[in-house]
Amino acid sequence: MSWCFAFRWDADEKVSPGSVLVLAAIAAPFQSTDLQRAIDEDHCINLLPDRILLVMPETQRDFVSGSMPAILQDRAFLRIVPQHTSISAAYFDQHGRCEAFESIAGPEAPWPDQPFEKLKAAGLREIFDRRQVLMRPSAGLHFEHPRGVHSRAFLRTANALVSGVEIEFVAMTLLDYLKGATNRIWLDTSSIAALAYAMIAIRLRFDPTCPPLQVGTFSSYEGLARAKFPQPEKSLFLISATASGTLPRKLMQRESVGKDRVVSIYSAAEKNADISFVSDVSSHPDIKSRDGRSMLEVFQPDDCPWCRDNSRLARFVSDQFLADVIRYETAPILVTDAPTGLHDIAEAFANQGVFTLQRTSTGGHRIWCELPSSTFDTKFGDALERIAQRYVTSATSHFIHLDDPASKQLAVKLSDLAAADLVHRPQLVAASDLHTIKADEAKAVIVIAACIGSGNALLDVSRELRDILKDKPRIYIVGIAKNAEATRHSALTNDLVFNKSFKHELVTIRRLVMPGGEMHAWRLEERFLRELAESMPGGSDGDHVRTFVDVRSEHLRAALFPAGQNLFLSSPNETPLALRDGFAFWNDKTSAAAASQGDVIATIASVLHNMRTASVTKLWATAFHVMLIEPGMFGRYNDGVIQAALLRAAHPHELNYAARSDLSEAMRRIIDRALVRWNAPQGEAALEFLLAMGTGRLTLQASDCHKLRAPEGSPAILRHMLEYAQSKVRALLDDAIPSA
Incomplete structure (x- = not known):
């Protein structure tokens, strides 16, 4: 669990040249290892920052001053933070204002005039984008609001409130609106209640004698007409988000309160001088559609341009969206999906043990290139x-x-x-x-x-x-x-x-x-096989399975898979998976005879990543539209080693065939064929399919999962992996059904 909210602030060059890594620790003090982990995680995604800025309450100033000297002498810390990196701290007071600033280490980096509001705005925008507060359904869908109007997109602040450290950061930006006389906080939806309680908790850390605050909700537009607010002049009204400013203006007019008493978290209102908000997203590039119309503009059903285009409605009640509008479609994997130059890379470096997997410090794996001198x-x-x-x-x-x-x-x-x-x-x-x-x-x-x-x-x-x-x-x-x-x-x-x-x-x-970050299929495999071995009784079957698991575990514990081999489970007859001629993503000059499993997964991972990130994406997932890998691809690319690479390099939601009964049935037939032909080339990846099911990376509907059978005479490892994978599915179903 993270102790801070980390984000990059590309400040104006006149204000703060270079990229600043902000580590906002609103509540918890930190230790040396916490700081190292936060910076290391950021390095996995971003380039090294020029500056590191700690944002903390002023009550932590003595703690920072006392602990930082020891941290700065830590060798592990110095390995990830060069000595020329400026480290400084900004301390905020009980009103969320920058009270003090100090340089802690590295080159002096003066803190300019009035930048703290810009920093807060940058953090709020980061949360807005990271948590997809702007809800945009895929093509062919649009929203129907609870009050009956239609729009192409919708602001849902509840999405921003999923991480404790991010909630605390948003709460800090609101502290300035908690005036001394405030005795109640009213919310337009209960989904942002965590934010109100975080504000109260932060204020109490500064002053434990603060009087208690009551928190209530009035259910947005639907509840406003019947809501009664005692002492509105002593209340703070928090609006989760406003597209036009209509709701905050109605509240101010009805309760005769100033704009400092009605605050929106996110505002997309183009005319907003008369309302209060902590983050203005009106100029966000994703809010304008191609025809220049705001994605948040609302229409009556009879005048809705999206309905006229035969777009389907995604209805929601309060904060809950109805699941029947989610679309699951499939994408084929074609030769044209390979990134530019992949043929040349394969021709140059395949068959030389260049590509393999490296185990990371967290237990995940990443694709690694090891270039020989030749x-x-x-x-x-x-x-x-x-x-x-x-x-x-x-x-x-x-x-x-x-x-x-x-x-x-x-x-x-x-x-x-x-x-x-x-x-x-x-x-x-x-x-x-x-x-x-x-x-x-x-x-x-x-x-x-x-x-x-x-x-x-x-x-x-x-x-x-x-x-x-x-x-x-x-x-x-x-x-x-x-x-x-x-x-x-x-x-x-x-x-x-x-x-x-x-x-x-x-x-x-x-x-x-190549995809960045870690791949987790091998860590899940290690746990699955350990649990499988522990579940086995005595006897020859149990001995066979435990021996198989012991040998495989030795490979999984290695820091590096030597020569790019042993990345995948063997075939059921314990033959290593190997590539046959005719690999679609390699040209004829690249021989498959000496190809390593690392060569294959590097190729497949590159193709899938390109399908997710190319200018025309084929694999993506939103709240309303999910693209899956077409089940038929496991028939088209029928080498066991290619199938294994697809199962390991795909994201779990790309293999969620339980979402549609026809896709689940199609995938069941492919797995069933692999089980029946376990001793033939068509069944090479049978154990990989069972592993993907057992670890939850590939999902079928329960009925299809339990139709799978191991043929008579098949090896013990295949029979017991299937049984254990099916038991994992049953356990998930039992957990989902409440007891009477």
Whole structure:
């Protein structure tokens, strides 16, 4: 559970240059490990920040001053936070205003005039986007509000209130409206009650003698006509969200109170000078439709343009949406879904043990690239020669390489290629030894990385070189850049090449689209197999299953799957899953004979990720429209190793075939065929299908799940994995049915 709300604040350059990582700890004090974890989690998603800003109540100031010196000496902390990163703290008072600011570590970073409101607005906007407060159904659907009007989209603040630390942050932004005489908080919906109680709790931390506040609800438009508010002048009215400002204006007029007594959390009203709100989202780019009409504009049923276009209605009562409008559709996986350049990547690096899985510190896994030294001659040779001719000059004083062996080998190769044309060979320096470079001896430098993901290691080098080289030229050479999104690579490029007088350069030899973050199928497998082994009785079947689990567990506990093998369960006859010729996403020049399982999952993960993130997406999920992988794809791509990669790389909601009876039946037939033909190529992935069911990553309707049968004579591991997976489904059903 997180102790803080973390978000990025790209402040105006005049106010605070660079990207600021804000860690807002509204309630709980933190420990060294908490701070490390929060920063490390942010690094998995974003580039390294220029500044870290702690936002805390002023009552924690002494605690921060006393604990930070020890934290700053912690080696684990220093590994993830470079010494040149500015760390500072802003302390707020009982009214949610910035009371004090102090620089804690790193370069001095003065806090400018009146920025705290901008910081709060940035945090609220982050929650708005992160939690999808703007509810937009998919094409062919629109909303019917409880009062009968229609709109294309809807603001649902309850979505923003799912995380305790985020609720506390929103509550902090509202503290200024809790005047001394306030004795009641009225809510337009009970779904934001947590917010009111968080406000009360924060205020009590500042002043335990504060009088108690009552909290009530008036049920928005439907309840306003009959609601009675004693002492409205001593009440604070919280409106979850307003699209036009109508409800807060009605309240102010009816109760004769000023706008400081009626506050909307989110407001999309274009004319809003006469109402109060904490976050203005009227200019949010997603609120305008393509024809320029506001997605939140409401229409009477007879005048609704969406109804005239035969759009279906998504009805809701109070805060609850009716589930019968959710659409589940399927998407095929086509050769054209592969990202640009995937054929070339496969041709260059498949069959060499380059791609595998690495276990992370949290127990998840991520795709890992391990480049052998032969790569630099056979795959990068021509490109490296061109780079040496173009970028290595007599002014090049140093080759700086990242600390991994592959980056060092790449630097040596580049140095050898350039040596014939140079009088003095540039000095090779590891990134960890940058402090040995003398500023007066450094001229132009080349920074070399064999393979990057987030690019944080390059950014570390870039920041340290600023002090050593000032504005002297730098060239960054990257062998493979595996990025989750094109925008991430663009952001990294902008950070690396930025310079006041001229731009540095970034040269990437190969780019690969790959999902960021962790993959969890292997962690779930480990737990499932452990529970399966524990459930087994004695006897030969039990011994067989426990031996199978023990061998598999050894592979799962490894920090790295060697040579990209043993990523998947074997076939039921204990043959490793292998690729046959004709893999659709590789060209004819790429042989399947020596392909590793790592090569296959890297390919499939890249294709699925491209289907989720390309300009025309095919796999997505909203509250009203979910795209599933078409069951027939497990027949089209019928190599067991490809099926296993699909099951592991897909998101669980993309395999939720229980949502539609026809899809569940179709998927059941595919799994049934694999079980029946367990000793043939068509049944290679039988255990992978059962594992996906047992861990909840693939779901069928209960009736279809329990129709599955293991044929007579099949191995004990197949029979008992099926039984245990079916028992897990029964347990879920039993939990969902209340006892009489």
